Amino acid sequence: MPAENGNSKPIDSFEAFRGMRDAYLDAMSKVMINAVNTDEYAQASGALLNSTLTLSAPFRQALDKSMVMALQQLSLPSRQEVAALAQRFSNMEMRLDDMDAKLDRIVNLASSVPPPSAKTDSEAKRPAPAAAKVAHQASTRKR
């Protein structure tokens, strides 16, 4: 909390400390940025990660095996089985999405055809060209 002088201007007694701290942190920051950019750091962090994974692998595998066995005994699905099921759900979702896309296309096509009320009476009575062609073919075949 800053103290105040006669002109009610706050005096921060920690200002000097903060200045020193910031200068130190800036210097440290530059040192550390250079350090993490070195081959030695890349090598050391890679080696640390590698050894952690190597050391933990046997425990992880043993735990996985025992968990699968325990779940089997309890008639419960394993993590892998649940994951496989989830993958099937995703595939089904994609199929549904494809059907949704097709439906959208059908709706768009249907909405682009003018409604029957827009046709004149004489047009409505006249058969559509395609239907007329089929009717004509059928009549000639009969003959």
Place this chain on the structure above:
Amino acid sequence: MAQAGVLPEYWSDIDQRLLTFNKLMTTKFAIGQTPKEVVWTLNKARLYHYIPVVPAEDRHPVPLLLVFALMNRPTILDLRPGHSFVEYMLARGYDVYLLDWGVPGLEDKELKFDDYVLDYMPRAIRKMKALSHSKEFSLLGWCIGAIITTIYSAMRPDDGLRNLLLLTAPLDFSRQHELTFAHWVDEKYFDVEKIIAALGNIPGEMIDYGAKALKPVENYVTNYCRLWDNLDNPRVVESWHAMNTWVTELVPMAGGVYRQLIVDLYRNNRLMNGELKIRGESVDLKKLRANLLTVIAEADHITPPCQSEPIVSKVSSTDKEVYRVNGGHIGIMAGSGAHKQTWPHIDEWLGARSE
């Protein structure tokens, strides 16, 4: 005598600061508050449509789809009321959609760029086009989201993409000596297959550590010292709280896409070299012809400017611009100066191309 009252005041101030500090560390800020609705889902991915605030007749007809990175939540685009990119764009008449990749589970460990680009993106875009009744759209990709949108734009140039905005896009990996990440994941030291085999998905904590370790003193010490200095400033406290909430919401990365990121991009620079294949199809950046704006953060230590700029010379777009902003990887869009610099420029550029 005046000095006698000063010491208790100091203690009371420290006590108050400790309380505030504790609250910031143990609570979450309500980020991502702009009203929205889910309009499409696939697996963990969600497509959100933000409720427009401008009447339909005053809105830009071309909708905008936001695509963020895979390893953090996209709420950074809608950080807090009064300081949200989404809110800003809505107020300027854009029809805004957001593709949230969600949090991958064990069943998603094989997901690759191939899946995100060819299964998720086209489906989400189809839905957005159907809902907005627009044949054209704009895409904004940020960080790894920019990789995904770039690949998509090059592979599906006839899907109606009019404008492509890339923010701090890590696309060119040729200048290896300038990329600290490239150093760390060098195949001499980093066994990517062993990591994926052991972990399946790469934990968010591991990716977060990688990002923070690029500037360890800033991220682990200076950040907290600055906060301590400003604990009596409610604006700084609120902003820090929101950002810290976002930073600590970590998302794992699917093993398949992590492998591609390291092997295809960081080690072999296959996208820029024209050697990247997505489901057997080559990604040819020359096919990208949408209007292009690439935003570069001058002080970006995660995606240095040298990674984002070369895309401009590789694409066929005739309308293209590089916009440089002073700031860091996240700061240019979520920092205190974003609403004065980056957002207005994006609005100006996109508005002129969204009619």
